[in-house]
Amino acid sequence: MDVDKVAGVFDRAAPTYDRVGIDFFQPVGRALVAAVRPQPTDVAVDLGCGRGAALFPLADTVHHVTGIDLAPKMVELTRADAAGRGNVTVVQGDAATPDLPSAHFDIVTASLVAFFMPDPLAAMRRWVTLLRPGGRLGISSFRDVPNRMHDVMAVVQDYLPPRRAPKSVFDADDTVAQLLRDAGLREVTTTHLSFDTTFEDEEQFHRYEWSNGRREAWEHIPVEWHAEARTRMAELLASYADADGRTRFEANIRLTVGIK
Numbered sequence: 001m002d003v004d005k006v007a008g009v010f011d012r013a014a015p016t017y018d019r020v021g022i023d024f025f026q027p028v029g030r031a032l033v034a035a036v037r038p039q040p041t042d043v044a045v046d047l048g049c050g051r052g053a054a055l056f057p058l059a060d061t062v063h064h065v066t067g068i069d070l071a072p073k074m075v076e077l078t079r080a081d082a083a084g085r086g087n088v089t090v091v092q093g094d095a096a097t098p099d100l101p102s103a104h105f106d107i108v109t110a111s112l113v114a115f116f117m118p119d120p121l122a123a124m125r126r127w128v129t130l131l132r133p134g135g136r137l138g139i140s141s142f143r144d145v146p147n148r149m150h151d152v153m154a155v156v157q158d159y160l161p162p163r164r165a166p167k168s169v170f171d172a173d174d175t176v177a178q179l180l181r182d183a184g185l186r187e188v189t190t191t192h193l194s195f196d197t198t199f200e201d202e203e204q205f206h207r208y209e210w211s212n213g214r215r216e217a218w219e220h221i222p223v224e225w226h227a228e229a230r231t232r233m234a235e236l237l238a239s240y241a242d243a244d245g246r247t248r249f250e251a252n253i254r255l256t257v258g259i260k
């Protein structure tokens with residue numbers, strides 16, 4: 001997805017992003033923040049801050065945190081959520097080329113964002129310049145562990161033109177770790193985070209689909225096929241549901257942290 005498309009998708013998703021009652025982005029953001037070991041005197045920046053999944057846990061500890069996001073609506077809503085907190089600034093900007101001072105930050109985080117960068121190594125090198133010596137950079141990314149969630153999500157592919165998924169540096173732990181080392185970081189560590197995400201029903205699942213980056217796929221499916229795609233997804237979801245009607249999926253996330 002090019003930068004304008006990413007901005008558009010997340011601008012439209014912003015009002016419901018991380019607000020449909022699904023515990024997904026916030027546990028990831030909290031774990032990433034814990035992994036970069038924030039201190040009360042730290043100055044931090046959270047790139048691609050969205051609705052604040054990592055930004056607000058950082059703000060709970062650090063002296064000051066700046067959140068940057070490409071999507072104006074994300075910025076507007078997160079800035080409103082931050083009102084009353086004296087140590088949070090939220091600005092609109094491109095994380096690939098952030099307009100921020102060099103060697104100024106103790107912490108740089110990017111939770112579920114780095115894979116949107118057109119040139120991840122160039123972006124990572126830029127992010128490393130923001131850090132003071134000894135500063136920590138942490139990113140989270142998806143671990144592609146096949147599970148039931150993939151089956152349900154794969155339904156949309158049947159309604160889209162075939163596309164070969166390009167190989168990505170974010171496919172494996174070692175290539176992500178190497179990316180951070182190539183950007184100039186040392187002592188790079190990788191941690192896995194797994195937790196259950198529970199959907200109450202199909203309606204909530206559908207709202208979740210439209211509230212995040214998955215929205216992009218739905219926006220490309222001709223409207224006349226939406227009902228059929230949704231029904232097929234609902235049937236799969238129901239086949240995985242527990243006796244209580246809820247469907248639980250395991251979320252698998254990778255946290256990669258390095259030191260300058």
Ligand SMILES: C[S@@+](CC[C@H](N)C(=O)[O-])C[C@H]1O[C@@H](n2cnc3c(N)ncnc32)[C@H](O)[C@@H]1O
Pocket residue numbers: 003006007010011018025026028029047048049050051052053054068069070071074093094095096110111112113116117213
């Ligand atoms: C999957 S969301 C993650 C949001 C938040 N970090 C979280 O964990 O909930 C990706 C976010 O990155 C933002 N984003 C994508 N590309 C960006 C870029 N080049 N610069 C700044 N933000 C970007 C999107 O607008 C969106 O808010």
